[in-house]
Amino acid sequence: MAELVDDVVGGRYAAGSALPNEADLGARFGVSRTVVRESVKLLQDRGLVRSHQGVGTVVREFDAWDLIDDDVLSALVRHDESRAILDELVAVRAGLERDMAAATAGSGTDVAEVRAAYERMAALREDPIAFGLADVAFHDAVMRLSGNRLGRVIVNRIHDKARTTERYHGAVTPEAVTRTLAEHAAVLAALEAADADAAGTAMHAHITGSWARRRPAQTLRDIRRSAAPSSDAGG
Template structure:
């Protein structure tokens, strides 16, 4: 029930600034009691999707007020993202967050922590070609740097975005020649910058990797076919 209403709002079926239909029509439309409708509207309010005003009704909030890290909202945004716009935005945010975390690791890390990161890269490199296993090691590489950074807030937000994006076929995008080699080369730049305590270099290498790899995978015309 809540998910259906979230999707109606996210897709613009009920646009920003519009009022939700009254309880009775919603109850009839979904085949549930008014109590269920009220509980669902309360959930929407908690997620920042609507504002309930006595005597006026329930109005859809501006998208800037939505809790976009909420799993239901984030899933609805990505699942209905035919233009790939939300994935473009997600990539920019993720790039900045992981860039900052890579910089933190470059600024301060132990030899053991650097060895952990290097080991993941070496494991991936030994696979010699793109595969499910190499893609999994790619994820481990990013999660390892997040963890070592010690920035719990950035790690939490980046993980939510990254893991949910990975579930989307649109985010997996189109295959391209040299994908494995490009990933290895770009990961290597990140590790080398961390190893020489080059904060700016690590930030730049991580951000460039995340943004450029998405641009290479991104479908030129996501609505085609």
């Protein structure tokens, strides 16, 4: 099924075109017609195709696709040569994390867990892998403390997919690490001051600014248009 998802998302079968029949798909993948039928049903559940009597299984327009589905989103990121999907993903993430940071700051919740993650980042700045894990823990702590369970799940899901592609990552230089730490420190300071506006602004500035620095300048989209005004090394 994943291969069929990849074929549709990657454009092998364009919107409005029909998939090969069950026999041909079965021969291509070396599976039975029953397996093909079940796979096509899974594509239908994800909004990728629709069966039409007398026509066959037809690929649907992009707007019908379930973009949050793991297989669909993974394929979209994999084929995102223009980085348009990554632009949208960052905009969604930045908006949600801005709101969750503001909620955490406004709740009066103890943010010692966030500080501990920040201190781990600072201590591990010479180890890119460990630094990155501490960075993820920082963001996840802020989201968890916000109480927005759905927002946290959405961000973690889409961000996990972004991290699977090299197009999302930039060089982890000492300068990038220093700037990332400073941006996280601004978020932490606002959380500890219980300043919801400052926490949301600082979080949004960090996420969008980090992506703007990593993204090739010649095709950079204005990913700040859909959210509040704003100013990681990789996240």
